């Protein structure tokens with residue numbers, strides 16, 4: 001069997017570049033400008049194991065050998081920039097995001113919103129493709145094409161959810177989550193996938209369905225990189241005991257199995 005980890009899933013050349021599971025700039029923010037001795041602990045929840053990150057360069061937050069250097073550094077750089085701009089805007093407007101649970105890309109990029117929101121979507125397509133490739137799953141052609149096309153038809157879409165529990169978990173510590181890739185068996189026999197990551201209270205979920213898409217509407221309206229606004233869903237664990245167990249496990253037992261906050 002071909003080891004997909006060694007081949008760049010975008011261009012097919014040798015993969016010699018590591019891509020970040022979480023964007024390094026997202027992680028770096030938690031280390032700056034706070035002096036080292038006073039900083040909050042930063043945790044990364046990977047495959048249900050909570051890891052305390054010592055720096056933004058941690059190997060825990062990289063996928064080795066899923067892209068070639070050209071695709072990682074040149075081809076997809078505009079996607080990374082759009083994502084950073086999106087996150088910077090979120091940092092300055094999170095109260096509005098929580099209150100209105102809507103993100104209007106015009107507020108972020110003005111007249112450039114059309115192009116920029118498509119570049120942002122391409123960033124999530126890249127993140128999803130790297131996740132599949134890391135798991136040695138062939139990236140579907142329609143996802144691969146998103147990278148190079150101006151318009152596309154794809155089974156990939158994204159939702160944004162405001163997770164109230166992450167406010168509690170975040171108090172005093174920072175936690176960043178990369179949700180494990182979850183296969184979904186579709187009615188037509190195909191396999192779909194759900195994966196995602198968090199930034200602060202924002203849960204960004206990627207869905208790939210070839211047939212009969214199904215969504216928990218409360219997690220947000222699906223967005224495919226083809227609109228000016230996205231509507232966020234929300235989530236909070238109703239069971240107080242479960243919620244407290246989650247927070248305890250984050251605050252008291254790093255590097256151990258913990259309860260994963262629901263998507």
Ligand SMILES: [Zn+2]
Pocket residue numbers: 008009010011012013067068069070071072
């Ligand atoms: Zn490449």
